[in-house]
Amino acid sequence: MPRATSAKNAPVTAPRRSPSAARAHAAGEVTWTIDLGQSHTRITERTAAAANRSVMALGLLAAVVWGYDLVGIVRR
Numbered sequence: 001m002p003r004a005t006s007a008k009n010a011p012v013t014a015p016r017r018s019p020s021a022a023r024a025h026a027a028g029e030v031t032w033t034i035d036l037g038q039s040h041t042r043i044t045e046r047t048a049a050a051a052n053r054s055v056m057a058l059g060l061l062a063a064v065v066w067g068y069d070l071v072g073i074v075r076r
């Protein structure tokens with residue numbers, strides 16, 4: 001007698017998300033996420049890329065502030 005596939009053993013065809021995450025994606029409030037179902041290497045790569053972007057942005061901001069301060073010192 002064949003057994004029916006239960007929902008517990010059904011193949012996953014789409015990423016699993018919490019209801020609040022699904023609503024945020026549907027509303028377009030989320031532009032990207034790190035899927036914890038991905039391989040550890042891929043998560044590490046994406047995290048490193050995000051950290052690099054943040055460091056570059058903070059470095060640019062620090063350079064602008066430093067330049068502004070330098071101009072203020074020269075004018076005195």
